[in-house]
Amino acid sequence: MNRPARSRTTSRRRPLVRAATGVALAILLAACGTEKPGATSTPTPVAGADKLAACPSTPSRPPTTGALPDVTLPCLGSGPDIRLADLRGPLVINVWAQWCGPCRDEAPYLANLAKAGTVKMLGIDYDDPRPELAVKFATDEGLTYPHVVDRDKAIQRALKIGGPPLTAFIDKDGAVAFVHRGVLTSQHQLDQLVEEHAR
Missing domain, CATH: 1.20.5 (Single alpha-helices involved in coiled-coils or other helix-helix interfaces)
Structure with a gap:
C-alpha cells in the first residue's frame, strides 16, 4: 500500500x-x-625576444627525399612559425638548449659563422622548459640568426637526437647532407663541415 x-x-x-x-x-x-579558446596558440611574449633575429617566412614546398621532417615549429623571437620541410640550403641547423653546457662551449663558433654570412643558419631550442633563459642564452652568446622552439622533441626521431648539441647541414635541395652529433670543438671543424656538406 x-x-x-x-x-x-x-x-x-x-x-x-x-x-x-x-x-x-x-x-x-x-x-x-x-582560459579562452585558442589562448595556447598565442604564447605570451618572452622578455627580450624582440632582440632576436626574426624568423623568415618561407614558401611552401613539397617534402623532398632525405629532407628535414615535416614539422612546424614556433619562432623563439618574432616572425612566423617555420615548417622545416620547406627549408632549403645551403643551411646550418644547430640544435641547442640553454641548460646544455656543451652548447655554451660551441656557441662562439656558431656566432662567428653567422657573422661571416657565408651560409644561412637556424637554431632549434630543444626540450627547453625556460624560454626566458633560452632568449637570454641566444642574446648573450651573440647567436644573431633565427631560432625556433621544439619543446616537445618533435624532431627527435627524424634526426635521431640523443640530446643537444647537434648540428645538421642541409644542401640546396633541402636534403640533410650530414649530421654532426655532439659538441663542435673548433672554428676550423665547423668551417670544414660547412665547406663539405652545406652546398
Missing part, C-alpha cells in the same frame, strides 16, 4: 536531482573553462 507514495516521492525528487546535477556541471565547466 505504501508503494505508490514512494513512487510519488521519487518522482518529486527527480527534477530536484536533475537541477542540482545541472548546477554542479555548470560550475565544473566554468572552472575548467577559465
Whole structure:
C-alpha cells in the first residue's frame, strides 16, 4: 500500500536531482573553462625576444627525399612559425638548449659563422622548459640568426637526437647532407663541415 507514495516521492525528487546535477556541471565547466579558446596558440611574449633575429617566412614546398621532417615549429623571437620541410640550403641547423653546457662551449663558433654570412643558419631550442633563459642564452652568446622552439622533441626521431648539441647541414635541395652529433670543438671543424656538406 505504501508503494505508490514512494513512487510519488521519487518522482518529486527527480527534477530536484536533475537541477542540482545541472548546477554542479555548470560550475565544473566554468572552472575548467577559465582560459579562452585558442589562448595556447598565442604564447605570451618572452622578455627580450624582440632582440632576436626574426624568423623568415618561407614558401611552401613539397617534402623532398632525405629532407628535414615535416614539422612546424614556433619562432623563439618574432616572425612566423617555420615548417622545416620547406627549408632549403645551403643551411646550418644547430640544435641547442640553454641548460646544455656543451652548447655554451660551441656557441662562439656558431656566432662567428653567422657573422661571416657565408651560409644561412637556424637554431632549434630543444626540450627547453625556460624560454626566458633560452632568449637570454641566444642574446648573450651573440647567436644573431633565427631560432625556433621544439619543446616537445618533435624532431627527435627524424634526426635521431640523443640530446643537444647537434648540428645538421642541409644542401640546396633541402636534403640533410650530414649530421654532426655532439659538441663542435673548433672554428676550423665547423668551417670544414660547412665547406663539405652545406652546398
